[in-house]
Amino acid sequence: MDTIETHLAARPAHVSREEWKVRVDLAACYRLIAHFGWDDLILTHNSARVPGTTDQILINPMGLMFNEITASNLLKCDLDGKVLEPSEYEPIYAGIVIHGAIYQSRPDVQCVIHTHTEADIAVGALEDGLLPLSQWAMRFYNRLGYHPYEGVSLDMDERERLQRSIGNHPVLVLRNHGLLATGRNVAEAFSLTYHFERSAEAQLKIQAAAAASGQKIVMPDPDTSEKQAAQFEGAIDNPRLGGQREWPALLRLCDRLDPSYRS
Numbered sequence: 001m002d003t004i005e006t007h008l009a010a011r012p013a014h015v016s017r018e019e020w021k022v023r024v025d026l027a028a029c030y031r032l033i034a035h036f037g038w039d040d041l042i043l044t045h046n047s048a049r050v051p052g053t054t055d056q057i058l059i060n061p062m063g064l065m066f067n068e069i070t071a072s073n074l075l076k077c078d079l080d081g082k083v084l085e086p087s088e089y090e091p092i093y094a095g096i097v098i099h100g101a102i103y104q105s106r107p108d109v110q111c112v113i114h115t116h117t118e119a120d121i122a123v124g125a126l127e128d129g130l131l132p133l134s135q136w137a138m139r140f141y142n143r144l145g146y147h148p149y150e151g152v153s154l155d156m157d158e159r160e161r162l163q164r165s166i167g168n169h170p171v172l173v174l175r176n177h178g179l180l181a182t183g184r185n186v187a188e189a190f191s192l193t194y195h196f197e198r199s200a201e202a203q204l205k206i207q208a209a210a211a212a213s214g215q216k217i218v219m220p221d222p223d224t225s226e227k228q229a230a231q232f233e234g235a236i237d238n239p240r241l242g243g244q245r246e247w248p249a250l251l252r253l254c255d256r257l258d259p260s261y262r263s
């Protein structure tokens, strides 16, 4: 099935080709998060900036499971949560606070993924956070922000603190809460989410095995961790967007699971 053609097959006339592609990718992202078991009932939220805008985003309608999200039922909102196109749904307000904070301070970010998983929360609750104990994790070496828990994010004044916590990092660990991964497109944000999740799961197994066996954990030297993280980023003048090679395969997986996300 040709990806571009199927992207366009169900596009409403009032939606640009560029926006529809982002809508399909974001809907696929929701389905993938559900497929891998990283969803949390109707909670958490993922978003993408509307192409060609600075202050408009696409985000999930409150009340839908992730496997009910489609390209056309994503809400278009401004950064204050005002719904810009008619819909029977509202966005999740905490999502507007958190995602809006990132889009305000980071013009490079086009997609934000927020998850609550047991592994992410467990690693984020450890004082040292994520350690470079696996190839997955080394990608994040010195490239993670940490944000202390303040309760459910319902206060707009938390935005400034979220912005300070993430700085220029691609990923923010929300302590005792979950994860926030950003990307220059949906595929990159998904790749970071996937790598962090696998990193966290591996770390917890390593630490449990070390505690049970009394063995010391082998920690790669800092230069190796830095080298590997830089390899993932590409050259400064030619940055590499993670996740691009596997994204078409992930869309094919979504097509096999349930192609309704494209509608």
Ligand SMILES: [Zn+2]
Pocket: 044, 114, 115, 116, 177, 178
């Ligand atoms: Zn949350």
